[in-house]
Amino acid sequence: MKICTKCGQQIADNESFCSVCGTPTGNNNQYQNNSSYTQYTAATNTPPLGYTQKSRLLAGLLGILLGAYGVHNFYLGFTTKAVIQIIVTFVTCGIGGLWGFIEGILILCRHINIDAYGVPLKQDC
Helix, strand or coil, rough: CCCCCCCEEEECCCCCCCCCCCCCCCCEEEEEECCCCCEEECCEEEECCCCCCEEEHHHHHHHHHHHHCCCCHHHHHHHHHHHHHHHHHHCCCCHHHHHHHHHHHHHHHHCCCCCCCCCCCCCCC
């Protein structure tokens, strides 16, 4: 087990990011994202060239305000999950919208830390 240098959370040896604050653990592992972007290197904590990190604040607010329609997941790149949220919301006559609201809160509370490409969310809140 390792300890996060930023928040003090225990991290498994094979993890590259702290699950609480998103800080890289110093592993030299590289992640290949699901698009044509270049590899993301955890050791440098920099997103691929030309890739803009997603905002934690914007994703959280989208989840809270428009989470029933999966807008926050579209923003983070989780397209399939977003479409499923829309279907669940319509099938349950809006009750499924709580799913998106809860995810918005989890994003703002730093329990959801990465986008669909494995890049940590920008710490702007």
